[in-house]
Amino acid sequence: MVFLTRVEHFNAAHKLYNPDWDKEKNEEIFGRCANENWHGHNYELFVTVKAEPDGGTGFVIDAKKLSDIIKDRVIEKVDHKNLNVDVEWMNGKICSTENFVVAIWEALLPALPSAVQLHSIKLYETPRIFVEYFGK
Ligand code: NI
Numbered sequence: 001m002v003f004l005t006r007v008e009h010f011n012a013a014h015k016l017y018n019p020d021w022d023k024e025k026n027e028e029i030f031g032r033c034a035n036e037n038w039h040g041h042n043y044e045l046f047v048t049v050k051a052e053p054d055g056g057t058g059f060v061i062d063a064k065k066l067s068d069i070i071k072d073r074v075i076e077k078v079d080h081k082n083l084n085v086d087v088e089w090m091n092g093k094i095c096s097t098e099n100f101v102v103a104i105w106e107a108l109l110p111a112l113p114s115a116v117q118l119h120s121i122k123l124y125e126t127p128r129i130f131v132e133y134f135g136k
Pocket of ligand 1: 014015033039040041
């Protein structure tokens with residue numbers, strides 16, 4: 001089994017806010033991330049798929065094709081957007097990187113060719129904080 005990773009980049013705004021809590025508790029738990037007027041991140045998205053290389057091409061997947069799928073299913077929907085407000089699949093969820101990475105997995109999975117398996121999604125929110133998801 002060979003693993004191939006495609007890296008994509010996007011910018012987006014969000015805030016961490018639990019509507020079941022008052023403003024004070026949100027600020028206590030989330031600190032500056034609860035700022036009502038949002039804040040932004042430069043996200044780096046790593047999508048890893050796995051398969052035996054194809055006999056004809058030697059590829060796990062055509063990396064350009066994988067990039068096109070990620071752009072169509074994820075980047076177009078989130079780049080330069082407000083994740084809390086503009087992104088349908090984050091509706092009703094706390095906009096943490098943890099919840100976001102699971103939502104990205106679910107958005108991407110149905111669009112991948114059956115010849116590959118989705119292995120992991122890694123999302124850097126800052127150069128020093130990232131979240132990884134390997135499915136359920
Ligand atoms: Ni943030």
